[in-house]
Amino acid sequence: MKKLLTALLTFGTAMCMTFGVGAKTLDWDHIEKNAQGQTVYFHAWGGSQEINRYIQWANTQLQQRYGVTLKHVKVSDIAESTPRLIAEKAVGKSDGGSIDLVWINGENFKSMKENQLLFGPFTQALPNWKYVDQSLPVTVDFSEPTDGLEAPWGVGQLVFIYDQAQLSAPPTSFAQMLSYAKAHPNRLSYPKPPEFHGSSFLKALLIELSNNDPALSKPVTEQEFARLSPLLWNYLDEFHRVAWRSGKQFPKGTAEMTRLLDDGQLDMALTFNPNAVYSAQAAGNLEPSTKPYAMSAGALSNIHFLAIPWNASAKEGALVAINFLLSPEAQSRKGDLNIWGDPSVLERQYLQGSAQNSEKFNAIDEPHPSWQVMLEKEWLKRYGQ
Template structure:
């Protein structure tokens, strides 16, 4: 059989497997024959995984995962580091516009929120596939694993971890941190040049804007609905009024902002700012273990709670290595991989599995009171308005 015929046969087999998987089955009744076929096709494939690359801890974890996938399944796993997954969404849209419906350049993506909705709305995702993964049986179904920023996932993305927006401070230099956003503003005025946040549209910066808006508006009901011009101006006015005041006394006079969470942690460690920001409550432990923060640092959430969501893994509709991506996602949902990911000395990302399947510190991580994300349409509107007001 020549290469062209072999490739056609493999794609045909995978298409039949995917078609048969479209019927949702329970974790107890998944077809071993189908999964064995996926494993055979995955062996030797190269998976290009587009994911944020701004954390040394996460990058090292993915290097470990890549070695395990190679050793256990013969899958080559390449982490393509991106600063904003929206860039990957634009690439996929361009491939679709060009009629590239197979052999795509992206095999897996780390997404949630607005990026998921955009990819879903533009039919850029493969599936449904999630409930047929062998390791789906370990997932904690009490978590909102079937909804992403209020958007139904419909089996198009697999839950990977739980994120919460929290702050890190050093107890030696700041024993009594601000417990509300109004206290944060007062602290910034009392101690100018000591607080900041990442520059939107960087993920953590935009998350800060959303959390602040929810708090200032007492979670206005409009935030749970698609944004409208009529709602946006009135609902967001308290946010811009707050930031106008905050920036005057923020780090570097609000004229410059950290590039992301890693820079806020570095600035905290250098003593330039008093609060770092992260979407992982356990990030402080891995940063301490790697010598990036002192042992006197700790994470906390505002009294009102922490903006919370689940982050997911998905496969583009035209992925070149669909079988390899399925195997990679299934592995990343295994108790072994989730326990390592949740280890506070490695990454510390809270797991989506039932705790009975986890080992070590991953089984003991605590979560803060949860504050739900607004409708994903608010994200882009907030970013555009922020850039118009403060981006120059």
């Protein structure tokens, strides 16, 4: 462990241009040897059966190949894990931490980074880093530089799902969505913020309503929030009056929205994976006639990442797990439309099967993460009762 930490501390003092040299100082054989027998407590969203099964498969592979156990700690929002890490830091628990690996992005990453809760930098020390598609924004997270503190895992895009057999022409803008909701009351909704998909809906809506105002890409100020956010609240006040259950109750997440769509209670669902519809169809959770689509302006898009807390008990095991999850084999399986269908962060040439053909839509950049915090807080104040 001392050898690993020494190498990574050397890494941390280097500039980005020297990362390639620093990576060569890591003894990966030593890391894999020390990882044997470790249990990696992986805090990750647990709201999808397809994702949960994929993580179970990864655990089996890691146990068989490296003697590493990947224990999925299912959370509804990774923000639940941040207070635990802050509490451990407050009492000086610099090792032996309770969390070894986290699935994060956006505001959660920014918060952990600012509170110095993350281990690294480590990404370019990973043997499988060479497969990563560098044309993707893998070194920034919601405009925040990753500084090697988190490794890209997949590509997310906010898209909608509808049943072509029931809805021939779905709305292609949020303006059209409001018109549709007024013409068909009680048929549309969105997940309740601060659930990830619900917050993403708010951001995508504000981007359209404000014509993607340049202020959204910068840290939020009270003045800019007061100028732009009324566009959102005015829209939602109208939308909620004709939404599912009159906007007094909201789906808990994308899994419930998918079920409500399949049950015929909603005309549209949403997901942050444009291929999720295919894996849901393969699992019998959606009709074959369902289809994903993005608004005509594009889809809110980002990369989601894996990171290691600074005081993780199983740092070597976590590094081995991340490296495996970035392998062409693991990324091809994750991108398989019949398994998870999560678009890969690797160059297409290294992928096999249907992962090579992942559906992607025109991308719309995420706002600065500070906007999400303010939007969630105000949404809960107005509609969260």
